[in-house]
Amino acid sequence: xxxxxxxxxxxxxxxxxxxxxxxxxxxxxxxxxxxxxxxxxxxxxxxxxxxxxxxxxxxxxxxxxxxxxxxxxxxxxxxxxxxxxxxxxxxxxxxxxxxxxxxxxxxxxxxxxxxxxxxxxxxxxxxxxxxxxxxxxxxxxxxxxxxxxxxxxxxxxxxxxxxxxxxxxxxxxxxxxxxxxxxxxxxxxxxxxxxxxxxxxxxxxxxxxxxxxxxxxxxxxxxxxxxxxxxxxxxxxxxxxxxxxxxxxxxxxxxxx
Amino acid sequence: xxxxxxxxxxxxxxxxxxxxxxxxxxxxxxxxxxxxxxxxxxxxxxxxxxxxxxxxxxxxxxxxxxxxxxxxxxxxxxxxxxxxxxxxxxxxxxxxxxxxxxxxxxxxxxxxxxxxxxxxxxxxxxxxxxxxxxxxxxxxxxxxxxxxxxxxxxxxxxxxxxxxxxxxxxxxxxxxxxxxxxx
Numbered sequence: 001x002x003x004x005x006x007x008x009x010x011x012x013x014x015x016x017x018x019x020x021x022x023x024x025x026x027x028x029x030x031x032x033x034x035x036x037x038x039x040x041x042x043x044x045x046x047x048x049x050x051x052x053x054x055x056x057x058x059x060x061x062x063x064x065x066x067x068x069x070x071x072x073x074x075x076x077x078x079x080x081x082x083x084x085x086x087x088x089x090x091x092x093x094x095x096x097x098x099x100x101x102x103x104x105x106x107x108x109x110x111x112x113x114x115x116x117x118x119x120x121x122x123x124x125x126x127x128x129x130x131x132x133x134x135x136x137x138x139x140x141x142x143x144x145x146x147x148x149x150x151x152x153x154x155x156x157x158x159x160x161x162x163x164x165x166x167x168x169x170x171x172x173x174x175x176x177x178x179x180x181x182x183x184x185x186x187x188x189x190x191x192x193x194x195x196x197x198x199x200x201x202x203x204x205x206x207x208x209x210x211x212x213x214x215x216x217x218x219x220x221x222x223x224x225x226x227x228x229x230x231x232x233x234x235x236x237x238x239x240x241x242x243x244x245x246x247x248x249x250x251x252x253x254x255x256x257x
Numbered sequence: 258x259x260x261x262x263x264x265x266x267x268x269x270x271x272x273x274x275x276x277x278x279x280x281x282x283x284x285x286x287x288x289x290x291x292x293x294x295x296x297x298x299x300x301x302x303x304x305x306x307x308x309x310x311x312x313x314x315x316x317x318x319x320x321x322x323x324x325x326x327x328x329x330x331x332x333x334x335x336x337x338x339x340x341x342x343x344x345x346x347x348x349x350x351x352x353x354x355x356x357x358x359x360x361x362x363x364x365x366x367x368x369x370x371x372x373x374x375x376x377x378x379x380x381x382x383x384x385x386x387x388x389x390x391x392x393x394x395x396x397x398x399x400x401x402x403x404x405x406x407x408x409x410x411x412x413x414x415x416x417x418x419x420x421x422x423x424x425x426x427x428x429x430x431x432x433x434x435x436x437x438x439x440x
Binding site: 214 | 281289420428435
């Protein structure tokens, strides 16, 4: 059972949840089920979204080459100095109402259902003394694990679409960054929900997607052709395939369940 | 880290300039973005990137393959930017204070409307209110996606202190940006 209750959740907890770093994987469910906490989370998200306007000046495609031209003559000096230093050294001796994407509602409902399901007694009898428990009764019939699997499968389909588009276009498209930002936040919450349900392999896979989603959200639209090509290669040479395999596994597990 | 990247790093560490050039081409843009976000100064950011690569070339032998090259380069970039900012603050003590508008940097993506300009300017102004460490921690978390543990290592602080630094930075930014959020 989680040690955290709605009353004790601070803004710092919400910051950790936003960045996918909170220790308690059930926090997302608790936030989702509270109108007040969801409103606080949405406010945090809206305010931090403005930080995204802090966009660096664009560097041209040749920027890497320019840097190399500038530092290249100095490297020769550094090499000589470095050898000297080595010699010197040797001689002397280094909530379902979050406003970002409908699919997210599923994971929060699933996480909530799971939490409440776990908190119910073994005989399934609960006393609806508070809204959490009352909602638990409504959700008691839901197979939360299956709901979560289905939600993550939907998420992976979206990731598949975005990655396919990214891998096959040479220029950044309008809206790419926004889509990636939304998927990034959703991905973090899905990862936490997966952890809370003991789906560690799935959680680890979602964690692997995160660095690329960050790059797509904040870097892809200003990346040099070299960086973009490197990212596209990473997507084509395995990541996209693995997203599809994982999604297929999720779908198969739903069918066989 | 891929085997190809490991091979390039090994070659570069052994003094292969062509291999090091590949690393420069690969990481320049990202390092520039980080340096600019720490300084809000385009020219300074360019200098910091060059300086950071010189340091990386010098120290590459000490790089451990089990670590992330990106984190390692970010650490060098942050340290170089911190040095620059320290020198700047010392210099400013002896100079007349500049009018605030002069220090507002140019961003590449020109906003379309007055409202967007206002948001960008106020976001940058809010960023200036953060301490060097708060700003670094927030940038590394928000834009670079490093974990709190990684940021703690980059900034050479404990994980607990790093968390508190991020909380403080977020709190300051929220207070400054809240009036700009449209409901």
